Amino acid sequence: MTSTAQPLLSVREVTMAFPGRRRGTAPVRAVDGISFDVAPGETLGLVGESGCGKSTTGRMIVRLLEPTTGSITYDGRDISHLSQRELKPLRRELQMVFQDPHSSLNPRQTVARIIADPLLVQGSSAADARKRAAELMDLVGLIPEHIDRYPHEFSGGQAQRIGIARSLATNPRLVVADEPVSALDVSVQAQIVNLMEQLQQELGLAYLFIAHDLSVVKRVCDRVAVMYLGRIVEIGDRERVYTSPAHPYTRALLSAVPLPDPAAERARERITLLGDPPSPAAPPPGCTFHPRCPKARAVCRTEAPLLRIAAAGERREVACHFPEAA
Numbered sequence: 001m002t003s004t005a006q007p008l009l010s011v012r013e014v015t016m017a018f019p020g021r022r023r024g025t026a027p028v029r030a031v032d033g034i035s036f037d038v039a040p041g042e043t044l045g046l047v048g049e050s051g052c053g054k055s056t057t058g059r060m061i062v063r064l065l066e067p068t069t070g071s072i073t074y075d076g077r078d079i080s081h082l083s084q085r086e087l088k089p090l091r092r093e094l095q096m097v098f099q100d101p102h103s104s105l106n107p108r109q110t111v112a113r114i115i116a117d118p119l120l121v122q123g124s125s126a127a128d129a130r131k132r133a134a135e136l137m138d139l140v141g142l143i144p145e146h147i148d149r150y151p152h153e154f155s156g157g158q159a160q161r162i163g164i165a166r167s168l169a170t171n172p173r174l175v176v177a178d179e180p181v182s183a184l185d186v187s188v189q190a191q192i193v194n195l196m197e198q199l200q201q202e203l204g205l206a207y208l209f210i211a212h213d214l215s216v217v218k219r220v221c222d223r224v225a226v227m228y229l230g231r232i233v234e235i236g237d238r239e240r241v242y243t244s245p246a247h248p249y250t251r252a253l254l255s256a257v258p259l260p261d262p263a264a265e266r267a268r269e270r271i272t273l274l275g276d277p278p279s280p281a282a283p284p285p286g287c288t289f290h291p292r293c294p295k296a297r298a299v300c301r302t303e304a305p306l307l308r309i310a311a312a313g314e315r316r317e318v319a320c321h322f323p324e325a326a
């Protein structure tokens, strides 16, 4: 879906095919032709069950992975197949925050070194990088005097603050946050989400915010994309998607989110999906959601639905032969 502002990031028909696990087996299409934009300063939520291709998408955007086909354009430049050398100056602008803060931080490095590392790579002096690391600790709500401590001396939430500080060291414009709160206690999740929101407002960052649960991104995202088996099945403005989901899969994901209002919670429709998602190595024909879809009809087993505007004038697209009426 095209945003009104000039996009910072444009993803067009991107696929990622990993080689099959055994020789002679078909490649795994972890991402299968996805397209979306992210505007400057915007948050796009990317949601879906485990294995649907969210991390692979995030890793392609920051070019830790090279897409098999399709294009990724950042700030007007096609970065899909740039070499590591060509990518180096762009690494300042495109950063990533990972799911498990402790395993994504080197246990043998001090916080000073961890946060300063992206700056040292970009050629900053050790003294400048250390000064900036202390400023960043303060920015993310850590005590700068703890700069010479090691990751294990911090709680999960504090460690994720270190991960966020590291991602901000080079003043990026786009941060891919890959399930940044999934590994944290529920009580700490909101604090980290608040911090990320506050940093976005202060620094004008754009986020691709990945989560497996629609409730996590509800507060932070401007738009949301729902992925199933490597494809986007619904994408649109937050309000539209949350208040009137058009795809049966989005409806099922939303029906799993508890509501704060007790009356609404009692009346909540609960849709239980049968079975697990199929393997991307052997996707079902037609609509890949059909084996689990409560609305599937004959055509769904043979014809893949295209992602298209659900109703005239809507800023929301859906890939379903029988979308829920808006």
Ligand SMILES: Nc1ncnc2c1ncn2[C@@H]1O[C@H](COP(=O)(O)OP(=O)(O)OP(=O)(O)O)[C@@H](O)[C@H]1O
Pocket: 018, 019, 028, 030, 048, 049, 050, 051, 052, 053, 054, 055, 056, 057, 212, 280
């Ligand atoms: N390097 C790889 N080689 C082969 N297959 C891979 C590789 N990385 C991921 N996959 C497969 O690609 C698919 C998508 O994986 P991905 O990690 O992107 O999903 P995800 O949506 O991030 O899941 P999760 O919620 O568990 O993090 C999965 O079937 C996974 O097994």
Ligand code: SF4
Pocket: 247, 248, 249, 287, 288, 289, 290, 293, 294, 295, 296, 297, 300, 305, 319, 320, 321, 322, 323
């Ligand atoms: S196309 Fe058919 S199977 Fe697929 S989501 Fe829509 S109704 Fe369900």
Ligand SMILES: [Mg+2]
Pocket: 054, 055, 056, 178
């Ligand atoms: Mg993942």
